[in-house]
Amino acid sequence: MDYAILTGFVLVTGVVLALVAQWKGWRPSLLAVLVVGIVFRVLIMTTSAMDTWQPVDFVNSFKPAGEAVLNREDPVLGSNGGWHFLPTIPYVYGFLLWLGIPWEIGGRLVTVVADIALIPLVGKLAGGSKASLRAFQYACNPLAILVASVHGQVEPVALVFGVAAFVVARGPGDPDRPGIRTDVVALVRGSVAFRGLPGAVRHATGPTGVVRRALTPRPGDRQSLRRALFAGLLMGLALCAKSWPIWLIPGMLLLLPTFRARVVAFVATGIAPIFFLVTLPIFAGTSLSQIPEVIRVIQDVRPIVGQWTWSAILMGGVNDLNQAIATFGTRLVYVTLLVTAFLWRRADPVDLTTALLVAFMVATPRLGAQYLLWFMPFLVARPTRFAWPAIIGVSFWAAYGYLYMTQFDSATWRSLHVFWSQGSIVLLPILVLAMPWARRVFKAPDAPEEPPSPRPVPASPSLSPP
Structure with missing residues (x-):
């Protein structure tokens, strides 16, 4: 990476501003928050676009998916297995390429715009008097800047719809209240x-x-059902970007007030994914006979392990295919999430979601640095005691991979990868501590005490003249 020093300076500046804002209790205006977030992201997007180093999947997977749409080919099959999701984002890629925008800018424009839109949503998710502070801290978040502006990974697109679904499902009122x-x-x-x-x-x-x-x-009921419908549609769009937002669905449903509303939201969640799947022959030129193959490719998860925590230790720091470790890890993830859901079953749905997403990172055998953004809006909106040690820790680990390791040739990169991937094991206890342990059971805020009502004074008997 040619602009590693400048990028690192921006990331450190963001961390310092976020911590100072916490210390000083800043409450910046929404305009100021957006200006900071836009400046950071657009600056790094511009330098990343000019860089001689480009992420491998950004060039070899995402761009071919957009080009396939331009050529009236299926983006899943036309990208040689590089795109494993629904065609929603490749449609946007294809449109930007059709406009003649250079890929190095256009491919990142999608994620940068989504991440900027996510900034005020984090404030909405936090609610209360600290909403603007939390929005500002996300605007300064170093991992969000790396994922959106350097890597161009689509996590911000999934998150902007997922967090919006939470905000809509909770609706107006006091944010410090539980769902179920x-x-x-x-x-x-x-x-x-x-x-x-x-x-x-x-x-x-x-x-x-x-x-x-x-x-x-x-x-x-009419208002709650309307909220449920819109929340479900938004969550469906999150699933159109990637498949992992399925872990956000329980929290969204629990924020809705009635069983009927939850049924409506659950059904509505499937509308957008089904629409983009069945319309492939219309918009992408996919033949009907190819749709089963498209579904198979989307469902296929390659067992690439060895880059994160315990799987990196077992694989000796080598990122490679290993079906046995991947199968064990998948089962470990399911068990861990079930235990986590049980422990946080009486928590605020936002805290439940934070716990589930962080627990996933603790148990998973396969991980890209962009995965660590999954829990970031929720942890920033409702921080825990160890939230910022976790944010700084995972951001430093990701930055080491993005900024430092890209300075070297392939052989040196592979040797550094061993240290980098195995070193991630030190993040596990920090992530566990960052889970909302103190909020496993929701406690409603104390209602303000009402002044005692004055006791009625009996009227004195009137003295009437004789």
């Missing part, structure tokens, strides 16, 4: 214990049971 507050495990256990299994079934399915009450319309 029912301890489902305790409810089922108690119902079976006190009523027996037949009684529990009648309690659930009877004329006045839980199911009937859940499906019965309530006052204000």
Whole structure:
């Protein structure tokens, strides 16, 4: 990378500004926040576009997907396996290429615009008096700048729709409130214990049971169902960018107030992905006979491991295919997420989502530096005690790969990769500490005490003249 020193200076400046803002309690205006975020991202996007080094997947995977759309070819099949997702973003790539914008700018323009739009959404997600502070801290986030402006990875596109879905699902009102507050495990256990299994079934399915009450319309349902519809559509667009936002769906559903609203949001989430899949023959020139192959390629996850934490130790720091480690790691991820969901089952849905995404990073055997952006908007919006050690730690690890390792030839890069990938193991305890352990059970803020009402004074008897 030719502009590593300038990029590193911008990243360090962002960290310093974010920490000073926390220390001083800054509350900048939205305009000031956006100016800072735009300047940082556009500056690094410009230098990255002029750089002689370009990310391999940015050139060999993303660009061919956009060119395939221009040539009326399927972007999944036409990119030689480089694009494993729905064609939504390649349509944008193809349009920008059709306008004649150089790929080095156009390919990054998609992610930079999305990441800028994400800045005020992080403030909305935080809510309360510190909303502008959290938006400013995300504007200065070094990992977001690297992923959006240097790598051009599409994580910001998935996140801008995913976070918007959270904001819409929560709706207006106090942000410090939970979605669902029912301890489902305790409810089922108690119902079976006190009523027996037949009684529990009648309690659930009877004329006045839980199911009937859940499906019965309530006052204000129209507004909540409208929010659910829009939230689901937004989450569906997040899934059109990449497949991992599936982990955001539980938190979005729990932010909605009723069971009926959650059903609407869940169904609406599938609308956009299905639309972009079935319209491939219209917009991408995909033949009907090719659609099963497109689905197979999208579902295919190559077992590339050895770049992150425990899998890097087992692989000796070599990034390669290993089906055994990938299979074990996938099972470990599922078990870890189930345990995490149980531990945070009574938490605020935003904290539950943060815990799930961080837990994924702790357990996963395969990871690109861009994955670490998944939890960033949620952790910045609702920081924990160890949030900033985790943010700085993962940003430094990613920056070492983006800025320093790209200075060398392939042989030197491979030797540095061993140290870099195995060194990521030190981030695991920091990530675990950064999870919202103190907020596993939601506690509503204390209501302000009302002054005692004055006691009525009995009226004195009137003295009427005789």
